[in-house]
Amino acid sequence: MTMIKAGVYVHIPFCLKKCAYCDFLSHRPRSLEVNEYMEALAKEIERFKVEGQTLFIGGGTPSIVPPSLMERLIKKLDKQYGPFLEATIEVNPGTVDLNYLKMLYDLGIDRLSIGVQSFDDDTLKKMGRIHSSNEAQEAVLKACEVGFTNISIDLIYGYPQTTIKTLEETLKTAISLPISHVSFYGLQLEEGTELMKERPQMLSDKEYVGMYYRGMEVLEASGFMQYEISNFAKPDFECKHNLIYWKNLEYLGLGVGAVSRLGKVRYKNIESVLTYVKSIEDGARTLLVEEQLTAPVILKENIMLGLRLKEGIGPNELGGFSLDDLYPEAVALLSGAGYLEQFNQLGVNRYRLTKKALPVMNSVLSYFF
Amino acid sequence: MQERSQNQIRNFCIIAHIDHGKSTLADRLLEITNTVSQREMKEQLLDSMELERERGITIKAKAIRMHYEANDGKVYQLNLIDTPGHVDFSYEVSRSLAACEGALLVVDATQGIEAQTLANLYQALEHDLKIIPIINKIDLPSAQVDEATQEIDEVLGSSDVYPVSAKTGQGVSDVLEAIVKEVPPPKGDMNAPFRALIFDSYFDSYRGAVANIRVVDGHVKVGDRISMFSTGKTFEVTEVGTMIPAQVSLDSLSSGEVGYLVASMRDVKDTSVGDTIINADNPAKDPLPGYRKAKPMVFCGLYPVDNDQFPDLRTALEKLQLNDASLVFEPETSAALGFGFRCGFLGLLHMDIIQERLEREYNLSLIITAPSVIYEVFTTKDSVLEIDNPSKLPPTQEILEIHEPMVKTTIITPDNYVGAIMQLCQDRRGTFKNMEYLNPTRAMLTYHMPLSEILMDFFDRLKSSSQGYASLDYELTSYEKADLVKLDILINGKPVDALSSIIHRDKAAYYGRSLAKKLKEVIPEQLFEIPIQAAIGSKVIARETVRALRKDVLAKCYGGDISRKRKLIEKQKEGKKRMKSIGNVEIPQEAFMAVLKVDDND
Numbered sequence: 018m019t020m021i022k023a024g025v026y027v028h029i030p031f032c033l034k035k036c037a038y039c040d041f042l043s044h045r046p047r048s049l050e051v052n053e054y055m056e057a058l059a060k061e062i063e064r065f066k067v068e069g070q071t072l073f074i075g076g077g078t079p080s081i082v083p084p085s086l087m088e089r090l091i092k093k094l095d096k097q098y099g100p101f102l103e104a105t106i107e108v109n110p111g112t113v114d115l116n117y118l119k120m121l122y123d124l125g126i127d128r129l130s131i132g133v134q135s136f137d138d139d140t141l142k143k144m145g146r147i148h149s150s151n152e153a154q155e156a157v158l159k160a161c162e163v164g165f166t167n168i169s170i171d172l173i174y175g176y177p178q179t180t181i182k183t184l185e186e187t188l189k190t191a192i193s194l195p196i197s198h199v200s201f202y203g204l205q206l207e208e209g210t211e212l213m214k215e216r217p218q219m220l221s222d223k224e225y226v227g228m229y230y231r232g233m234e235v236l237e238a239s240g241f242m243q244y245e246i247s248n249f250a251k252p253d254f255e256c257k258h259n260l261i262y263w264k265n266l267e268y269l270g271l272g273v274g275a276v277s278r279l280g281k282v283r284y285k286n287i288e289s290v291l292t293y294v295k296s297i298e299d300g301a302r303t304l305l306v307e308e309q310l311t312a313p314v315i316l317k318e319n320i321m322l323g324l325r326l327k328e329g330i331g332p333n334e335l336g337g338f339s340l341d342d343l344y345p346e347a348v349a350l351l352s353g354a355g356y357l358e359q360f361n362q363l364g365v366n367r368y369r370l371t372k373k374a375l376p377v378m379n380s381v382l383s384y385f386f
Numbered sequence: 387m388q389e390r391s392q393n394q395i396r397n398f399c400i401i402a403h404i405d406h407g408k409s410t411l412a413d414r415l416l417e418i419t420n421t422v423s424q425r426e427m428k429e430q431l432l433d434s435m436e437l438e439r440e441r442g443i444t445i446k447a448k449a450i451r452m453h454y455e456a457n458d459g460k461v462y463q464l465n466l467i468d469t470p471g472h473v474d475f476s477y478e479v480s481r482s483l484a485a486c487e488g489a490l491l492v493v494d495a496t497q498g499i500e501a502q503t504l505a506n507l508y509q510a511l512e513h514d515l516k517i518i519p520i521i522n523k524i525d526l527p528s529a530q531v532d533e534a535t536q537e538i539d540e541v542l543g544s545s546d547v548y549p550v551s552a553k554t555g556q557g558v559s560d561v562l563e564a565i566v567k568e569v570p571p572p573k574g575d576m577n578a579p580f581r582a583l584i585f586d587s588y589f590d591s592y593r594g595a596v597a598n599i600r601v602v603d604g605h606v607k608v609g610d611r612i613s614m615f616s617t618g619k620t621f622e623v624t625e626v627g628t629m630i631p632a633q634v635s636l637d638s639l640s641s642g643e644v645g646y647l648v649a650s651m652r653d654v655k656d657t658s659v660g661d662t663i664i665n666a667d668n669p670a671k672d673p674l675p676g677y678r679k680a681k682p683m684v685f686c687g688l689y690p691v692d693n694d695q696f697p698d699l700r701t702a703l704e705k706l707q708l709n710d711a712s713l714v715f716e717p718e719t720s721a722a723l724g725f726g727f728r729c730g731f732l733g734l735l736h737m738d739i740i741q742e743r744l745e746r747e748y749n750l751s752l753i754i755t756a757p758s759v760i761y762e763v764f765t766t767k768d769s770v771l772e773i774d775n776p777s778k779l780p781p782t783q784e785i786l787e788i789h790e791p792m793v794k795t796t797i798i799t800p801d802n803y804v805g806a807i808m809q810l811c812q813d814r815r816g817t818f819k820n821m822e823y824l825n826p827t828r829a830m831l832t833y834h835m836p837l838s839e840i841l842m843d844f845f846d847r848l849k850s851s852s853q854g855y856a857s858l859d860y861e862l863t864s865y866e867k868a869d870l871v872k873l874d875i876l877i878n879g880k881p882v883d884a885l886s887s888i889i890h891r892d893k894a895a896y897y898g899r900s901l902a903k904k905l906k907e908v909i910p911e912q913l914f915e916i917p918i919q920a921a922i923g924s925k926v927i928a929r930e931t932v933r934a935l936r937k938d939v940l941a942k943c944y945g946g947d948i949s950r951k952r953k954l955i956e957k958q959k960e961g962k963k964r965m966k967s968i969g970n971v972e973i974p975q976e977a978f979m980a981v982l983k984v985d986d987n988d
Binding site for chain 1: 912913914935936937938945946947948949951952954955956958959962970
């Protein structure tokens, strides 16, 4: 029997401090919670056999896991699923030093994703980040010094009370650093976050979209090519792990709240650390929900995900059909209005969103749902 | 029981404004007479339909029989006939009143008399009913018994009132004694040919139409052949009985009694409210007075959002009509909305109730067009057309005159709002008729007004002009000539027939501008720019643009949680399904009602 080839995601649900805008599954750990959790993770890893393609350790803040525990985790992952084509870990600039970075590098981690968000101290403060702009820049430089050649930073635009000026400063700093990849996310106001409680005055749609387009311009001008709606990379530095998601391929998610897609089923793990640890100890399943992916659902998802990508969608993703075979009216309407463009790749007709369509992607997608 | 003389029967109703405590008082009466035990009593028994409970109003009249041992030692049969509390159902009210000899007038001690109460009270007086004035809610700290008494005195010329708290039961037994002592017994002729008044009817899927009746003369029993005076149709009686409050069948009903009658009638149209039932073999010569067919005054289009639901909508309307002879509908087609029905209602509340029941009980998603009155259009071809749908108005050159229905509007308000209300009535093309004071601080205004102006959100405006205190009643009086024009709305350059309205020429320009503006507010931004125009004939009088959507929720990545993202878009799509797609424009339901929400002063 051949083993399933899958991307591997590991979720570390801990942060020193929750950022104001964040609605991801993370919290400040109680004492010993990290130890218990890492132990449980090790056991969960043993439960699955896949041929690992990529590794992504995300969070939360994986870098708050003490070095010894992190070392054990990575070795375990490597042994069970390795070798990987790409191994990424997310780090917070306020939690890493040279030694930690060196350890990661020596363990075979070859890609760092640094949560910078902004290079403006005021903005960082508003966001509730635990680091300064300088610390963020130093983190990048240290990573480089240790030997990392594939460094990504996350940036957020559209935060309340920010301006296109501060964003431009941030972008300017970003492109001056030795990085190969930028994830450029627009702020989304989410229920239950500190930011939501503040009831902030949000930027106008015009300002927000203006920032997005400015980011696209600056990054592309500096050689970061947009390959996905929010992601930019120097040639050949696209994130292989995330591409697995966007191509709706198979992946294994480990840890609380992590999602797996294996075969035609998508699973999601329980979200409570306590219950997760207990279930693992009891040898019980850690499943929160599972969803059978039927052919029409997969088709919808392929469109939804494929249109995020610069390479768009074509017969490969659509069961041999072209988008205009399946949705002739929607394609005509959207193309006519300049939201969709057709292009030719190796003799095959493909469709992708135009620049104008990117900020209104959900509305465009609703024509295919 | 059948032998009991009419002297020990009392038939009465309760006249009250919404929330003034009619149902609570009825509950206490049922409890004190041991008709229903406290435990059995769902909180307010008379209002049984879910919607009635929610809105706190009674839509269909019903009757309950109680047995009461009075202080004189005799046991009396008391029949409480419930009346609908709303102006839309004033004809039903008048038939219920006609079935009674007395009425309890319930006035909320914290609110005073309201316009609809007064309208019903005047009707009761016209029917020569003995009025027993009751001041309710005296247990509340804000009760103003003296003021309420004064208002009653002003209206009735008597300050003999019964202060009660229907909630606590205080004073309620005095009311029962008053019913026995003051309400006269029925005066029918026990030996004359059978005559009974239908004051309510409903459809029962097992027994067919069930008529609630008041026997005036003679008697009726199972096996009798009966005939409807208005149609001459005959039926054989299969069951008679009474409600206490569950239905109990009896051998017969006789002069003075109230009860129900079943006679294999297939349709509520066979049991028209107000009609007289007679014995087919021994027919009475004359009908009871006052019968007329309920005539709808307000019309609107009902369209399924999803065209596939058209047959379901038809079935639902047919089912509702089984129980509601005043609901009329016929299929119509709209270029914009597809297949639907033009429906006629007694009034706005009736319309609201039907719409809500269609959506709630039949799970239909509907587009409802703005309500319209019936216009009488005199054409150059010497014909008179009845137009209930603005888009059906003939071209201007074919119209000689348009006549519109006028109503007598009665408004009762605390006097400090009189100025604002007079302004409002004037803005709505009202002609002042009269003003009198019910007490030193409450005035009653009478206006002559076009009904169409009442349909345009008048009630809400009245409420906001009076901080909610003013109350309203209206009745149709006549048709009058008016200078009316058709206002069309074009969306994306195409006229949307369902958004057309008929409006007075002097108001058209202003109105067209505000309507276009309102539509711009309610139509959500979409991927395409949407021009909105208002036009009279071929002349565009207003133009607005819904600009293209700039951004929606940007595409955040939830890692591998692709289901979450997909569901987000599915939800967005679900929201779109509640809208009607006309051309490439998604138009929300509210847009079709925007016509009503055009502000008077912006």
